Amino acid sequence: MIVDDSAASPPHRGDEHSYPQHWEADVLLRDGGTARIRPITEADADRLVEFYEQVSDQSKYFRFFAPYPRLSAKDVRRFTHHDYVNRVGLAVVVRDRFIATVRYDRIDRDGMPSADGTDAEVAFLVQDAHQGRGVASALLEHIGAVAQERGIRRFTAEVLPENRKMVKVFTDAGYTQRRSIADGVVHLEFDLEPTAASLAVMRAREHRAEARSVQRLVTPRSVAVLGVSRHPQSVGRTLLRDLAGFRGPVYAVNRNAPPGTELDGVATHQSLLDIPGPVDLAVIAVPAAAVPAAVADCGAHGVQGLVVVTAGYAETGPDGRDRQRALVRQARAAGMRVVGPNAFGLLNTDPERPLNASLAPVLPERGPFGLFCQSGAIGVALLEAAHRRGLGVSSFASVGNRADVSGNDWLQYWEEDPATEVVLLYLESFGNPRKFTRIARRLAAVKPVVVVKGARHSGSLPPGHAVQPAAGRLQDATVDALFQQAGVLRVETITELYDTGELLAGQPLPAGDRVAVVGNSDSLGLLTHDACLSAGLRPRTPVDLTTGATGENFRIALDTALTDPAVDAVIAVAIPPIGAQPHSGDPAADPGAPDLGADEPEFAEALLEAVVRARQVGKPLLLAHLALTELPDRLRAGGIPAYPAPERAVRALAHAVHYAGWRRRTAEAEETARVPELDRIDEAGARALVEAALDTRTAARPSPAATLARGATRRTYSARLQPGGARVTLPDAQTATLLGQYGIDLLPALPAPDEESALRAAAGLGYPVALKATAEHLRHRPDLGSVRLDLTGEPGLRRAYRELDALLGGAARARLVVQQLAPRGVDTVIGATVDPGVGAILSFGLAGAPAELLGDVAHRLIPATDQDVAALIREVRAAPLLFGWRGATPVDTGALEELLLRVSRLVDDLPEVASVDLEPVVVAPHGLAVLGARVRIAPLPVRSDLGPRAMSSL
Numbered sequence: 002m003i004v005d006d007s008a009a010s011p012p013h014r015g016d017e018h019s020y021p022q023h024w025e026a027d028v029l030l031r032d033g034g035t036a037r038i039r040p041i042t043e044a045d046a047d048r049l050v051e052f053y054e055q056v057s058d059q060s061k062y063f064r065f066f067a068p069y070p071r072l073s074a075k076d077v078r079r080f081t082h083h084d085y086v087n088r089v090g091l092a093v094v095v096r097d098r099f100i101a102t103v104r105y106d107r108i109d110r111d112g113m114p115s116a117d118g119t120d121a122e123v124a125f126l127v128q129d130a131h132q133g134r135g136v137a138s139a140l141l142e143h144i145g146a147v148a149q150e151r152g153i154r155r156f157t158a159e160v161l162p163e164n165r166k167m168v169k170v171f172t173d174a175g176y177t178q179r180r181s182i183a184d185g186v187v188h189l190e191f192d193l194e195p196t197a198a199s200l201a202v203m204r205a206r207e208h209r210a211e212a213r214s215v216q217r218l219v220t221p222r223s224v225a226v227l228g229v230s231r232h233p234q235s236v237g238r239t240l241l242r243d244l245a246g247f248r249g250p251v252y253a254v255n256r257n258a259p260p261g262t263e264l265d266g267v268a269t270h271q272s273l274l275d276i277p278g279p280v281d282l283a284v285i286a287v288p289a290a291a292v293p294a295a296v297a298d299c300g301a302h303g304v305q306g307l308v309v310v311t312a313g314y315a316e317t318g319p320d321g322r323d324r325q326r327a328l329v330r331q332a333r334a335a336g337m338r339v340v341g342p343n344a345f346g347l348l349n350t351d352p353e354r355p356l357n358a359s360l361a362p363v364l365p366e367r368g369p370f371g372l373f374c375q376s377g378a379i380g381v382a383l384l385e386a387a388h389r390r391g392l393g394v395s396s397f398a399s400v401g402n403r404a405d406v407s408g409n410d411w412l413q414y415w416e417e418d419p420a421t422e423v424v425l426l427y428l429e430s431f432g433n434p435r436k437f438t439r440i441a442r443r444l445a446a447v448k449p450v451v452v453v454k455g456a457r458h459s460g461s462l463p464p465g466h467a468v469q470p471a472a473g474r475l476q477d478a479t480v481d482a483l484f485q486q487a488g489v490l491r492v493e494t495i496t497e498l499y500d501t502g503e504l505l506a507g508q509p510l511p512a513g514d515r516v517a518v519v520g521n522s523d524s525l526g527l528l529t530h531d532a533c534l535s536a537g538l539r540p541r542t543p544v545d546l547t548t549g550a551t552g553e554n555f556r557i558a559l560d561t562a563l564t565d566p567a568v569d570a571v572i573a574v575a576i577p578p579i580g581a582q583p584h585s586g587d588p589a590a591d592p593g594a595p596d597l598g599a600d601e602p603e604f605a606e607a608l609l610e611a612v613v614r615a616r617q618v619g620k621p622l623l624l625a626h627l628a629l630t631e632l633p634d635r636l637r638a639g640g641i642p643a644y645p646a647p648e649r650a651v652r653a654l655a656h657a658v659h660y661a662g663w664r665r666r667t668a669e670a671e672e673t674a675r676v677p678e679l680d681r682i683d684e685a686g687a688r689a690l691v692e693a694a695l696d697t698r699t700a701a702r703p704s705p706a707a708t709l710a711r712g713a714t715r716r717t718y719s720a721r722l723q724p725g726g727a728r729v730t731l732p733d734a735q736t737a738t739l740l741g742q743y744g745i746d747l748l749p750a751l752p753a754p755d756e757e758s759a760l761r762a763a764a765g766l767g768y769p770v771a772l773k774a775t776a777e778h779l780r781h782r783p784d785l786g787s788v789r790l791d792l793t794g795e796p797g798l799r800r801a802y803r804e805l806d807a808l809l810g811g812a813a814r815a816r817l818v819v820q821q822l823a824p825r826g827v828d829t830v831i832g833a834t835v836d837p838g839v840g841a842i843l844s845f846g847l848a849g850a851p852a853e854l855l856g857d858v859a860h861r862l863i864p865a866t867d868q869d870v871a872a873l874i875r876e877v878r879a880a881p882l883l884f885g886w887r888g889a890t891p892v893d894t895g896a897l898e899e900l901l902l903r904v905s906r907l908v909d910d911l912p913e914v915a916s917v918d919l920e921p922v923v924v925a926p927h928g929l930a931v932l933g934a935r936v937r938i939a940p941l942p943v944r945s946d947l948g949p950r951a952m953s954s955l
Contacts, residue, residue: 021085024147026951027333031135031206033214034095034305035333035952038143041090041102046077048092052099057129063164064126066186080104086151087116091144093136095336096300101127103140105148105156112157119154125167137170138206142949145193158189175199204439207950208413214338215406215414218306219349219356219396221281225252225273225304227295228286228311229264236310236360237286240346241265243357244284246364252276273298281305284346284358289313292328292342300335307332308358309341315402316343329404333952340406345377345399351420359399368393369422369506371415373408375400379427379455379495386495391637392503395420405952407432409440416444423506424448425498429455432953434480434839438487438862445488446667449505449660452491453498454480479839482860486869488663490656500653503642508621510661513569516654517562518543520574521550522627529574529625529647536655541568548576552603559611563618570658571615572650575604575626605632609639621657625650670868677867679903681744684910690739691913694731695940728915728937736936743907745900745919748930750775750820756802760795762819769793769822772801774809775933776816791822823932826892826925827882831901833863833908834916841908843870843901847879848921864909870901883924892924900929915939 025039041049053061053072061069072080080102083090087107092099105123109115112122123144125137148156160167162185171178171189175198178191195203224244229237237255242265244251251267254276258269270276273283273295283304287295289311299307314325325342332339340347346359350367357364360377361384370387372394374380380399387394395418398411408426415421424444431437441450484491492498516538518529526543533540544562546554555573562571608624615622624636625647633643644650731739737747749766753759763770774787787809789801798819805817828848835841841863846852859876861869874880874897885891900922908914918935 019085021147024091024143026143026949028093028139028143028950029207029210029214029952030139031133031210031213033210033212033217033338034134034336035214035338036100036136036139036336037094037334038091038140039094040085041081041083041092041104043081045081045092045099048094048097048099049077049080049102052092052102052128053126055128055130056126060126060129063161063167064124066159066161087114089144089147089151091140091147093131093140094334096334099128100131101125101136101140103137103144105144105153107151107153108157119152121148121153121156123148123156123158125170132166135206135210137167138174139950141170141174142203143951146949149193153193155190155192160187160189161185162187173202175202203950208416208440210950211410211413212417214306215410216417218282218308218338218340218406219347219414220351220354221249221305221356223250223252223278223280224282224284224356224358225254225276225280226284226286227254227273227299228288228291229253229255229258229267229269231255231258231264235286238264239360240284240286240310240358241267243359243361243364246355246357248354250278252280273302273304276302279303282308282358284308284310286310289324293331296328296331296335296337300332300337304335304337307337307339307341308344308346309339310344310346310360310401311341312343314342315404325402325404332405338406339404340398341401342404343377343401345380345401347399348394348397350394350396359397361397363388365397366391366393367420368395369420370394370502371411371418371421371424372397372426373400373411373424374398374427375403375408375429376427376455377401382495383425383427386499390499390503391634392499395422403432407953409433409436412437412440412444412450416440416448422448423502424450425502426450426452427455427495427498428452434483435862438483438839441489442487442667445660446664449502450487450489451498451501451505451656452484452489453493453495454484454491478856478858478860479836479842482842482862483839486862488660488667490660492652492656497649497652500642500644500649501656503637504621504623504653504657505660507640507642508623508657509616509619510664511570511621511654511658512619512661514538514658515567515569516540517565517568517571518574519546519555519558519562519571520544520576520625521546521548521555522574522576523547525574525576525625525627525647529572529651532648532651533572533654536651538651538655538658543574552607555604555607556610559607559622560614563611563614563620563622568620570621570654571611571623572647572654573608573611573622573624574647575624575629575632577628604629605635605639608636608641612639612641621654623650623654666868666872670866677902679744679899679906682906683742687739687742687907687911690735690742691911691938694729694735694938695913728939731936731938736934739936740907740931740934743903745903745907745931745934747934748821748823748932750818750932753802753817753819756799756806759798759802759817759819763792763795763798766819766821770798771820771822772798772805773818773820774805774816775818776809820932823923823930824925824928826923826929828921828923829897830858831904831919831922832917833904833914835908835912835914841905843873843905843908845870845873845901846877847882852877852879863905865902865905867898867902870898870905873901874898890926893927893929894924896929897922897924900931913938913940 021040027035027037030036050072080090090102090104093101103125105121107115107118107121109118110120125140127136158171168187175196176191177196178189181188224247226237226241229241241253253264253267253269254273255269256271258271262269280302283299285292285295285307292311313321315322328342329339348359348361348364349356350365352367355364365384365387372383374383377399400406408428415424444450490501492501516533518526518540520526523545526545530540530543544558546558559573562568612622622641624641624643626643626645636643740747751762753762770792772789772792792798792801830846830848832844833841843861843863843865844858846858857877857879859873861873874883874894883892883894904917908917916937919931920933923930923932
């Protein structure tokens, strides 16, 4: 509906009317193409007119409720002049042309323009050629986030009933909405506060778009190689030869080649624009200086994706990083995704659509593994290891600097790909760790994800990785927490990566950790038994069939073990028959040596028969062997993983047991896990306290306006992009008040700057009391004797005060406090901190030097569920101390779990809370006591993986 808003607009709010650059974002559309969303400016008049001319008369009618063939000059001015507060317009741009627009106008509850209203009327217009690509739904997410930042809480829209596509956009978004029909118009109202349904819709759209974008890369209909040199050993020629098996058109581009030239049987063109047919995928191997022109040609020709093997980008330094950012911006603006730069390439072994767009000399065999890595050298090693072991892959990507297409995108694709059964990753850094956790957790619920994580130590990232510094350099304990919560199996080496993947791909998941060991070597059986114990498995006493065992002996023993209800997995161990001697394997070179494979067929037949039974009963069967030659390959072909060392077999099985347990717990948690409601929560009071504390210590900033659904995080649209300020430690009184507003009570403590003050404090609190120093440098130094407990009267308190005064000196006297005596129990430590790359993390451990030295701390992402905190306190190695170790009275773990949930809720509700430390927390048989606390706050910390869908903009 057209509304005349040519009158003076409502006043601006401060200086918020300046161009909001942080609203700009690259997005993926439903079909996998890219586009840019940005605010409309006065300079967009010509783009708007051109866009409107491309819209059908019907779409114009749906937008304005009347025939409206063209925009007047007044219309163009109205739709391009915005204050970015009360009137906002966004456009979706591809190749510098508008393909869709959206606009909101702030109104009051009566529908009149208002500078103070919390409602806004919203309207969309999408070019007909781009309808069905998910453009409007992406625009709705972004305009909704913009409106929330500007204090708008509700959108209204009027839609003609026959405009079913737009009605569906609104109804499918998942927001709480109200609908009515009057005068032949559908009137919609919906709250902008995200709900569980709207967040699920957003994630599902993200998944489809990212999976589709990768599918377009690995299943192109045609491929062009840019930079094909006449030199046969050049990178471009190598890439062209590797594409020999591709079943669609392949084109070569060499700007210096005379017309009619052929290279390796492929016609060569001087420019991509000279190619007569469509090109879906372009592999770019030109020098870095020529890449921008090549990308421009690709965009003009309608290429869908790029593989950039050219080096000379972020791995070379700041100038290269700038070139890399420009490359990504240029490609996305033209609707293309980028693998690389500095990439090794990608592979697809689908027999219907084989693709080798990489520097790998041979396309691997078809198999169940999806492989991803960031390093070209590791990519070569991964492919070589798979070939050497006779393992096949479904698809492979080595993405180099990972400036655009990332591991997260490939995880989205492999979840949908029926040919991929197990995902194997080599990672050196994370672009968006929280998103990785979310996607990997969903994928791991149906397919195993196994990871080798390189660059374990801070500061050792390879050059060129497109990551935020904090996201790339996560502490290793944090990485472990991410993997554990997501069900990702972390292994140490490429060998272990394949050992584990092969077992998971070919065998059933074990129902538990009870292992039977059967074989013809007592010594090898004992080694396997010991390895099981070291890995946390529960092995039975090995069954020794002796070195004279026959195939029939193996059949009977394996069948007995597999059908035993007290066994969850079986490891067969085997050595060559007595008398066999190792030799070269070449009879001509060593004619007197026996053939080690001569007696292996009996073993093989027994094991192959046993694997059929194993699958019937749903138990994994694997082989650990020494010095067998032909048997391992024969068994591998039959689906039995064979390992030339018992430790390797056991490690693989332990990973499978861990993964199977995680899947069972996750399935149960889907039904029962929850973020429980808690009493004694004063969120409004806590927010007021934090904002007041920040106002007195930092320059004023806009406070978060957008509130996510309960259990998510409050934050502004811009908080996703802008770092928080310096952290400020709250004073003790404010800390106690803030914690109290979340039902966390600190044990009362009163300052004791002198002896008489200590006596008065004790009298007020009531004996018995404790006297302790709270100076920062003494917090973790119990060895200095800075605490005196069980002070039951005035004489004892005076004596303790004088001792501490003499021991610590006058400087510490001002930090002495008298505190109520806590009940005896187990001292623990609870913490929560906001990692810029991951988000909020909840931590738990037992207090004391041993736990600190051993790093015995467990972590979970916030918000934590009841099952998260229950697992958290049981995960630390010292957990038995909480549950009655050596006859001690168990402590109140229920109270401990509730305290962890309250800390999680506090940090989740208040994004300005940068960290919470509770130490010590004494957990008694009944209840607990929080003796010390520290809270740090900061304005607008970064919270990743929130807000409307947007591609990374590093």
